[in-house]
Amino acid sequence: MTEQQTTSPDVGDIDIEIKKKHRWPWVAAAVGVVIVIVGGIFFANSTNQDKPFGTTLDVATWSTDIAAENLLAYIAQNVAPEHGITIKPVRIDNLIEINRAVDAGTVAGNFFEHQPFLNDAIAANGFQLTLAAPTFTWDQATYSNKYRSWAQLPTGAKIALRDDPAGQAIALLDLAEAGQITLKPGKETLAGLPQLGDIAANPKNYQFIQVPIGQLARSLADVDAIVVHISDVYAAGLTENQILARHPAPKGSEGGLVVSNKHLDDPNVQKLIQTFKDPKVAEFLKTTDNTLIRDTLGPIS
Structure with missing residues (x-):
């Protein structure tokens, strides 16, 4: 995606809140409490580039991609604990800042984009990012x-x-x-x-x-x-x-977990990558009765 150039507010205008977002009952049930970063600008002044991550890792989704958000909620609740980590979903509403947050190390990864979009983000901003775990296709x-x-x-x-x-x-x-x-x-x-x-x-x-x-x-x-x-x-x-x-989703448009190249050797980031590669995720995509996910996302064949 050459990313949509959203005008960012001044840092003094930032409003950061933690809340449940009740779009529909199934979203509230699946997602639970999600951290909302308005515009993502908070990350510009909160970098963690060189510090290793602990076993609790923030993973960002784009604020309107509720299908990926629901899938992330399933992974956080049902797959991550088996890999010895805790995933905290974070919602960011700015398509530039969601990648900047990963590059800066203020979140461990994001879960919303495919390789062509990531390529555009890297070319435009010089980010050092990798699609480490392709996970799903978009219908x-x-x-x-x-x-x-x-x-x-x-x-x-x-x-x-x-x-x-x-x-x-x-x-x-x-x-x-x-x-x-x-x-x-x-x-x-x-x-x-x-x-x-x-x-x-x-x-x-x-x-x-x-x-x-x-x-x-x-x-x-x-x-x-x-x-x-x-x-x-x-x-x-x-x-x-x-x-x-x-x-059908064109080959090469698979979405998944993006992480920073600078943290690829971090043991907990490696656990995060293995979480998204877990076969349970593909099986869930094939069998889920969550109509939002079933009607919009598919497993990688």
């Missing part, structure tokens, strides 16, 4: 308020997709997989990171609208369809009956 979908199939979607339809390189690439691969566009040679995989200029054929002359990740759900009212990670818009209230088509 992809095209949503529409007006149409229920590709055949119904008219010529010249407006389709919104994310404006960051990684998110845009995945959306274009979804459209190519659905037979709606053709990509240029060498751009047919996530490694090619296709962008709008890499569309070789657009038979129905779709008009593509680039939208920041946080605005995609709201943009559905103004366009004919949006292509997105389901988890990106679930918290905004989009539902299954608005899905025009589902798409």
Whole structure:
């Protein structure tokens, strides 16, 4: 994801609180008490780069990715104790600061991103980070308020997709997989990171609208369809009956635990990595009756 450049508040304006966030009853039950860092700016003045971690480790999720948050809650409660550690979930609402927090050593890891997004964060900010434990795939979908199939979607339809390189690439691969566009040679995989200029054929002359990740759900009212990670818009209230088509997650878009290169040799960080690699996590993703996770995340095959 080249990360959305969110304007950060002044340090004096920071409000830090510990609270339960009751989005829905199942979230409250699964997540429990979560530390909320508004904007993530707290981390700028609270670094722990060279200190080893103890057996209690903070792991951050992005504040709107409630599916990954629920999965992290399961791992914290049911897997981490078997590896001799305690995971404390931390929610950060700024897509730059969530990686900065890991790089600074103020959290032991984050759990919200795939390799292409991480690549953009590293290139833009010089972070020293590693996707140490790919854990899950994101289900992809095209949503529409007006149409229920590709055949119904008219010529010249407006389709919104994310404006960051990684998110845009995945959306274009979804459209190519659905037979709606053709990509240029060498751009047919996530490694090619296709962008709008890499569309070789657009038979129905779709008009593509680039939208920041946080605005995609709201943009559905103004366009004919949006292509997105389901988890990106679930918290905004989009539902299954608005899905025009589902798409398989492109290879290379697996999400998981990101840690700092500077702490890879820390024994407790190694325990953390092994926790996320535990086969119990994949088994849970295959068998869970938590509809939020089942409908938005999948195991890595």
